[in-house]
Amino acid sequence: MCAKTANKSQPDQEERKLLADLESCRANEVATSDQLSMLRRSVEYSVYKELGEALNVVRLMGNQKLFAYRDYRRKRGDLA
Numbered sequence: 909m910c911a912k913t914a915n916k917s918q919p920d921q922e923e924r925k926l927l928a929d930l931e932s933c934r935a936n937e938v939a940t941s942d943q944l945s946m947l948r949r950s951v952e953y954s955v956y957k958e959l960g961e962a963l964n965v966v967r968l969m970g971n972q973k974l975f976a977y978r979d980y981r982r983k984r985g986d987l988a
Contacts (some may be wrong), residue, residue: 923984933970940966947980 917926944959 913983923977923980926973926980930973930977932985933966933973937963937970 940959940963944956944963947956947959
């Protein structure tokens with residue numbers, strides 16, 4: 909195994925941090941989505957609307973983290 913291949917397979921501290929942030933955002937997205945999909949019938953529209961807006965914010969943050977991770981990988985040369 910050459911050194912370049914070994915370097916690509918071993919994530920460094922920055923990549924681990926980006927992946928942890930990405931996984932955290934994904935977990936928040938799943939939790940918020942579950943809350944939104946499992947509402948009681950008697951919930952007010954304002955509560956429903958707030959959860960929908962919260963889900964949009966969480967998804968936006970997750971997308972930003974994903975773009976940061978992809979950008980890091982491109983700069984590192986792992987992605988074309």
